[in-house]
Amino acid sequence: MRTRVPLPLLIPAGIGLVFLVLPLAGLLLRTPWSSLLDRLAEPEVTTALRLSLVTASIATVVCLLLGVPLAWLLARVEFPGRRIVRALITVPLVLPPVVGGIALLLALGRRGLVGSWLDETFGITLPFTTAGVVIAEAFVALPFLVISVEGALRGADTRYEEAAATLGASRWISFTHVTLPLVAPGIAAGAVLCWARALGEFGATITFAGNYPGITQTMPLAVYQTMESGDLDGAVVLSLILLIVSVTILAALRDKWLA
Amino acid sequence: MTASLAACGSSDETGAPADGTTGPITVFAAASLTESFTTLGKQFESSHPGATVTFNFGGSSALATQINQGAPADVFASAAPKNMQAVTEAGTPTTFVRNQLVIAVGAGNPKGVTGLADLAKPDLKVALCAEAVPCGAAARTAVEAAAVKITPVTLEQDVKAALSKVKLGEVDAALVYRTDAKASAADVDAIEFPESAKAINDYPIAVLTNAKNATGGRAFVDYVLSADGVKVLTAAGFQAP
Numbered sequence: 001m002r003t004r005v006p007l008p009l010l011i012p013a014g015i016g017l018v019f020l021v022l023p024l025a026g027l028l029l030r031t032p033w034s035s036l037l038d039r040l041a042e043p044e045v046t047t048a049l050r051l052s053l054v055t056a057s058i059a060t061v062v063c064l065l066l067g068v069p070l071a072w073l074l075a076r077v078e079f080p081g082r083r084i085v086r087a088l089i090t091v092p093l094v095l096p097p098v099v100g101g102i103a104l105l106l107a108l109g110r111r112g113l114v115g116s117w118l119d120e121t122f123g124i125t126l127p128f129t130t131a132g133v134v135i136a137e138a139f140v141a142l143p144f145l146v147i148s149v150e151g152a153l154r155g156a157d158t159r160y161e162e163a164a165a166t167l168g169a170s171r172w173i174s175f176t177h178v179t180l181p182l183v184a185p186g187i188a189a190g191a192v193l194c195w196a197r198a199l200g201e202f203g204a205t206i207t208f209a210g211n212y213p214g215i216t217q218t219m220p221l222a223v224y225q226t227m228e229s230g231d232l233d234g235a236v237v238l239s240l241i242l243l244i245v246s247v248t249i250l251a252a253l254r255d256k257w258l259a
Numbered sequence: 260m261t262a263s264l265a266a267c268g269s270s271d272e273t274g275a276p277a278d279g280t281t282g283p284i285t286v287f288a289a290a291s292l293t294e295s296f297t298t299l300g301k302q303f304e305s306s307h308p309g310a311t312v313t314f315n316f317g318g319s320s321a322l323a324t325q326i327n328q329g330a331p332a333d334v335f336a337s338a339a340p341k342n343m344q345a346v347t348e349a350g351t352p353t354t355f356v357r358n359q360l361v362i363a364v365g366a367g368n369p370k371g372v373t374g375l376a377d378l379a380k381p382d383l384k385v386a387l388c389a390e391a392v393p394c395g396a397a398a399r400t401a402v403e404a405a406a407v408k409i410t411p412v413t414l415e416q417d418v419k420a421a422l423s424k425v426k427l428g429e430v431d432a433a434l435v436y437r438t439d440a441k442a443s444a445a446d447v448d449a450i451e452f453p454e455s456a457k458a459i460n461d462y463p464i465a466v467l468t469n470a471k472n473a474t475g476g477r478a479f480v481d482y483v484l485s486a487d488g489v490k491v492l493t494a495a496g497f498q499a500p
Contacts, residue, residue, distance in 0.1 A: 111428040127429050128384070128412035210413025210424070211389065228320045228416055229391030230345050232328070 024243075031240050032233050039237045047214050048222040049241065055130065055218060056198035059137035060145075063194045066138075067145035068187060072175065074146070075153035093143045100139055101207025108135065108208075132209035133216050137198035144197050145190040152186020153179070192253050199246050281309035284475040285331055287322040288314055289338035289393065289462065290417040291358060294442045295495040296336070296483075302491070303482045310475055318392040318417035320345070326467065333476035336464040336483075338418075338436075339393035343463040352463035355483055356497035358436045359459050360397055362450040363425045363443075370431045375405040375452045378432055386424045386433040389414040393460050394421070398434040400458035422447065436460075438496040461500065 039045050073079075074086055092100055108115040108126045118124045126132045160182060164174040180187075202220040209216040211225065219242045227235035288296050293316045300312035315322065315332070319342035326332050326346050336355075337343040343352050364372050370383060378385050387409070388395030395414065402409055412430060415421040421433040426446045440449035464483060466476040482488055489499065 105427055105429065109427060109429050125384075206416070210386070211415065212411065212413050216413070224416070225389055225391060225414075227324055228318055228389065230320050230324050230327075230342070232324060 027236060027239060027243070030236050032237065035233070036237055036240065039234065040241060044213060044222065045238065045241065048217050048219045048238075049245065051130070051133070051214070051217065052199055052219040052242070053245070055133045055137055056195050056201075058134050059141055059198040060191055060195040062134065062138045063142045063145045063198075064187070064191055067142050067190070067194075068149055068180075071146045071149035071153060072179070075150045089143050089146050091143075092140050097140055097201065097203025097205075098207050101136060101204035104136060104139060104204060104208040108132075127208055128210045128212065128216060130209075130215055133205055133218060136204040136208045137201045140201050140204055141194040141197040145187075145194040148190030148193060149183065149187050152183040152190075155186075156182045188253075192250060196246060196250060199242070280307045280475050280478040282311070282472055282475060284310060284312045284333050284472050284479050286312060286314050286334040286336065286476075286479060287326060287330070287332040288316055288334075288336040289319045289322070290316050290419045291338055291394070291436045291439055292316065292336055292462070293419065295438070295492050295497070298491050299483060299488055300479075302487060303479055306482075307478065310478070312479060316419075318388075320391050320393075321416070331471060332467055333470040333472045334464065334466055334479055336462060337393070338462055339396065339460050340463050341396070342393065343465065346465075346467070348468045349465045350468050352465035353480070353484065354461045354500040355464050355488075356462045356492050357459050357500055358438055358462065358497055360394070360401055360434050360452075360455040361437045361440050362432050362452060363422055363435045363440045363447045364432045364450060365425060365428060366446055366448055368448050368450070372432055372450055374450070375402065375409075375454055376407050378409045378434075379407045383432060384430040385409055385411045386413050386415055386421045386430040387411040388418055388421050388434070389416055392417055394418040394434070394436060397458040397460050401434065401452075401454045404457040405452075405454040436496075441496040459498075462497075 070089070074082065074089075095103075105112060105127065107113045108118070110116065110119050110125050110127065115126060118126070126135060156179070160178050161174050164178045165171075169177065200220060201218070202224065205216070205218060206221055206224070211217050211221050217225070219238065223235050223238045223242065226238055286296065286300070296314060296316075300314060303312055304310060315325075315330075319337040319339060322335065323337065323342045323345040326335060326348065335343065335346055335349060338358070340352070340354075343349055362372055362375070362378065364370065370377075372378070372383075377383065387398045390396055390399055394417070413424065415424065418435050418439050422435045422439050422443060424430045425433045426443060437449060437451075440447055464480055466473055466480055470476045483492075493499065
């Protein structure tokens, strides 16, 4: 039995699908496939790709370490100003990434709020370092994780936690042994989203971390630089490599964790 | 022919210009032209009622790519001939100014930079333009002429981005055009260095063959080449070609 789909829904849904898929088709049709493997063998490309994968993964771990507790706080604890905190967390979502990069510079740059102290006290400067890339990526990706995990926590049945508490479990034990396993799929979904966002990060990275091959030049920056140099074919090929790698990894993760 | 007619028409003060120089004129120009072209655009608009000039400033290579991908531009002003050649629909370009590199440092030159050799010091953070853009190509030529080895911390996509890293204090020095340093004289000091004479950039300008408003574009180019235009450009620190 086929579900009868009302036309007022079907038409915009179809247009929406085409709108999302058409640019990708443009990329695929324009790709000089023969040069794909040659490009993949170029050291600049492999360096940028490796840097992208490593920094996005570290950024995801950072987001998990900071984001899960933050999500738990938002979902389970009543505290004054909770709504404001939640609104602040979503700011990086709506902030243009370049603005995020400028904000990071003003906070963590060499002359920044905290950055000048880091520089004077420990001699640490974050811009133009791989750590800077991780920070930029984590900044834009963290809200995705927090929102996913908070949603999962709110959807989870609190009776298990209450049962654990009545059986004498501390809040920490109840969190690690009951809550975390309960919302594990939500955390995994948030982490995947977070990783994908970090992998595609461009604006905050080029503004805060700069662009230097091997240190801060991730794949999106390499794509931009290739495009800037007038090599459109090269930029298309690099875009496609990034697309294939991310889709492959996301699909593999989905089967493993999110089925 | 049309060019000289348009130039005559611009002095017509009756309101509607006789040369048909009306409507929007879209100018794609190198980032280093931002200040002077903004001024020229305003002057042009007041002497050509009915015409509006819209600018798209950026790295010359990116602008060239955008034009080749069909971005609607009437005029292209590039910071190097190479990027002009890359534009397949460019008309006949004219070199209208030249620009030279300087070392931009923070106000008061806190690190005491005196020349290119100082930029090789390991404790100095340096920003250069990426080689794909004209300021980066010029920087490479100058650095090679000086036979020094500079390891930048970042390769910026246009000259303004490199300069803003100096303004923010994130880098100690950057190689930028003299005109850019001059436009930001309140925040940065410009250190001249002899090797920059070996890396002078010629700036070509052209009306694009596919221009929607070719008449307007031609009139704007003529205005840039006119005595009024030269005055603004030399005041900004550009050299005559």
